[in-house]
Amino acid sequence: MTIGDDEFLTTKELAALLRVKERKVxxxxxxxxxxxxxxxxKLLFPRAAIDSWLxxxxxxxxxxxxxxxxxxxxxxxxxLLDWALRESQxxxxxxxxxxxxxxxxxxxxxxIAAGMHVFDSADKSWNVNLIRKQFxxxxxxxxxxxxxxxGLMLRPDVASGVxxxxxxxxxxxxxxxxEAGSQRLLEHLLAEAKIPLGGLKLAPVARTETDATMxxxxxxxxxxxxxESLARQYKLTFVPVMRERYDLLIDRRSWFETPLxxxxxxxxxxxxxxxxxxxPGYDIGGMGKILFNGAS
Numbered sequence: 001m002t003i004g005d006d007e008f009l010t011t012k013e014l015a016a017l018l019r020v021k022e023r024k025v026x027x028x029x030x031x032x033x034x035x036x037x038x039x040x041x042k043l044l045f046p047r048a049a050i051d052s053w054l055x056x057x058x059x060x061x062x063x064x065x066x067x068x069x070x071x072x073x074x075x076x077x078x079x080l081l082d083w084a085l086r087e088s089q090x091x092x093x094x095x096x097x098x099x100x101x102x103x104x105x106x107x108x109x110x111x112i113a114a115g116m117h118v119f120d121s122a123d124k125s126w127n128v129n130l131i132r133k134q135f136x137x138x139x140x141x142x143x144x145x146x147x148x149x150x151g152l153m154l155r156p157d158v159a160s161g162v163x164x165x166x167x168x169x170x171x172x173x174x175x176x177x178x179e180a181g182s183q184r185l186l187e188h189l190l191a192e193a194k195i196p197l198g199g200l201k202l203a204p205v206a207r208t209e210t211d212a213t214m215x216x217x218x219x220x221x222x223x224x225x226x227x228e229s230l231a232r233q234y235k236l237t238f239v240p241v242m243r244e245r246y247d248l249l250i251d252r253r254s255w256f257e258t259p260l261x262x263x264x265x266x267x268x269x270x271x272x273x274x275x276x277x278x279x280p281g282y283d284i285g286g287m288g289k290i291l292f293n294g295a296s
């Protein structure tokens with residue numbers, strides 16, 4: 001269901017916004033616990049008053065979190081996501097500069113959603129622990145988007161004999177920025193393998209998955225810790241290392257607005273499924289599964 005920018009919400013729209021049953025809304029009205037008015041026997045809820053009510057009754061977040069967020073997708077770069085944002089004609093802009101950068105900017109209200117793939121070595125999980133710890137009961141939702149294969153992408157002329165991370169010690173490697181989930185994961189895996197990052201030959205930092213791929217493709221570097229779909233697209237050798245889950249952190253109010261609804265509608269189309277199937281290393285099974293709901 002899409003909630004627009006109307007001055008008043010209906011009972012059904014308010015229930016969707018609060019993620020409760022309609023009967024709960026009627027209970028709030030009966031207790032006069034929520035701002036409302038009546039017109040022609042119909043309950044209506046002033047949008048501005050509801051926003052203020054949410055701020056006053058919220059826990060663990062300030063009024064800055066309720067400001068109108070710009071229609072910007074933050075966080076980790078993913079080529080399929082980048083393509084889907086454009087093809088959906090959602091009007092959502094993108095600023096991809098790493099998972100942790102996206103989480104920080106999202107917390108500051110700089111976007112409506114953020115893509116992320118942050119590995120938690122404590123329990124070998126993805127994203128949920130970080131979001132639960134940082135956002136608590138704030139009105140955010142973490143949604144599973146897809147799984148993707150991550151590993152070493154190599155120039156074919158240097159790929160012979162490379163079986164895993166231990167073999168990159170002699171190769172010039174493309175690092176990512178410190179805020180990138182892939183860099184955090186790479187450093188964790190290197191530490192596990194007792195390979196000091198400082199002892200590797202490093203190329204200049206690449207800030208997106210595509211930039212890392214292009215550095216290998218054009219000869220600036222010999223290897224990168226990238227994703228299979230891009231390695232195959234540029235005919236690079238790919239050595240799988242880990243399957244990672246890429247999730248979407250979404251502002252709960254923005255979830256119901258037209259831009260994100262247009263994006264998610266497109267992700268349910270045959271065109272999107274065809275595109276995902278054509279890209280090696282992607283698995284969209286489980287897309288849309290709610291992993292964390294700070295409002296529940």
